[in-house]
Amino acid sequence: MFKTGQLSRAFEIDRTSLNHYVRTGLLNPEMLDNQYHTYSFQDFVALSYIRHYRGLGFSMNEIKALTRQKDNEEKLQYCQNEMRTIDDQIRLLQLKQRFLENFMNLLRFYESYRDHPVLLMTEPYYFIKREALEDPVLKALYKQLPSNEFTAVCDQDFKVTLRPQSAQGLVLKEAWVKEFQLPLPEQAIFYPAEQRCLCAFRVGGTEFEIQLQTSLQSLYQTMEEQGVRLQREFVIYLLISKYNQADEYFDVYVDIPLKTLD
Numbered sequence: 001m002f003k004t005g006q007l008s009r010a011f012e013i014d015r016t017s018l019n020h021y022v023r024t025g026l027l028n029p030e031m032l033d034n035q036y037h038t039y040s041f042q043d044f045v046a047l048s049y050i051r052h053y054r055g056l057g058f059s060m061n062e063i064k065a066l067t068r069q070k071d072n073e074e075k076l077q078y079c080q081n082e083m084r085t086i087d088d089q090i091r092l093l094q095l096k097q098r099f100l101e102n103f104m105n106l107l108r109f110y111e112s113y114r115d116h117p118v119l120l121m122t123e124p125y126y127f128i129k130r131e132a133l134e135d136p137v138l139k140a141l142y143k144q145l146p147s148n149e150f151t152a153v154c155d156q157d158f159k160v161t162l163r164p165q166s167a168q169g170l171v172l173k174e175a176w177v178k179e180f181q182l183p184l185p186e187q188a189i190f191y192p193a194e195q196r197c198l199c200a201f202r203v204g205g206t207e208f209e210i211q212l213q214t215s216l217q218s219l220y221q222t223m224e225e226q227g228v229r230l231q232r233e234f235v236i237y238l239l240i241s242k243y244n245q246a247d248e249y250f251d252v253y254v255d256i257p258l259k260t261l262d
Contacts, residue, residue: 002039011047018047026050026064057082091180092137098176099145110200110239110251117199117219119228122255124174124193132187133170142170152236152254158217160209165235197223197230197256202241204249212252219254229259 008015021027022037027046029037039047046067053063058078066078133139149171150162177184199219203211223230234256241251 002044004037004039007039007044007047010044011051013047013051021047021050024060024064026060026067057085088137091182092140094180095137095141095176096144098173099141102173106237106239106253109198110253113198114200114202114251115215117197117223119195119258120198121193122196125191126172126174126177126184127169127189127191128172128185129169129187130167132185134185135183138170138172138182145170148238150236150238152234154216154220154232154234158213158220160212160216160236162236195258197228197258198254199256200251200253202249202251204242204247208250215252216254230256231259 002010004015004018007013008018018027018037022029027039027043027050029039029043032038049067050063053066058066062078066075069075128138130142133142147164147167149165151165153161153163155161172182174190176182197219201215201219203215220230234254237253237255239251239253241249
């Protein structure tokens with residue numbers, strides 16, 4: 001027989017947790033006349049499995065079912081379901097790692113190429129509209145990404161109209177889809193690699209729109225001088241560098257397709 005203190009020390013579990021397991025029916029110790037609990041060898045083994053199941057991520061209700069089933073086939077089914085959950089969690093963490101690497105590369109680009117446009121071949125990617133997201137991992141990933149991506153339309157005077165784009169769907173590089181064998185819906189739109197103009201500049205304060213207009217005008221003129229013509233509709237990303245009412249500015253990253261020859 002084991003006293004509460006002995007069981008608590010053996011499993012490094014506080015008395016509050018032990019009492020909770022008793023109240024919820026996971027443990028069934030004997031109640032002595034002095035209101036103290038004594039635990040049997042069976043309770044000892046049961047507690048070891050409760051701790052094991054908790055560590056594997058099972059809920060209290062699932063643990064109660066697992067410790068009351070005679071049929072191992074039912075236990076196998078619970079374990080298989082939890083394996084699928086863990087697989088999804090691993091896949092989500094791996095994708096978050098790729099997005100974090102991508103964000104770090106974006107930060108490096110801001111520092112290396114601010115106000116210095118470059119022509120680069122972009123990576124092929126897929127765009128999945130929000131309503132077409134069915135995979136639970138992609139749904140969870142979509143909810144965690146910032147809404148900092150906009151479709152921009154620039155008129156002849158370089159005034160810009162912005163329309164949120166990231167709020168409408170999820171962008172996945174083709175390399176990520178292949179690496180993690182991501183399930184893509186039939187509605188997924190594929191964008192092949194192409195040469196585009198990439199540039200970053202900083203704007204801020206109450207003159208955000210004016211600074212953005214001036215920076216874009218300078219960019220288009222610079223590229224025209226190099227013999228490169230840019231389209232007037234493109235993708236723009238905003239990164240908060242400093243944000244408060246008194247003093248704020250954003251780093252702006254533009255991804256502009258080239259005009260095709262007629």
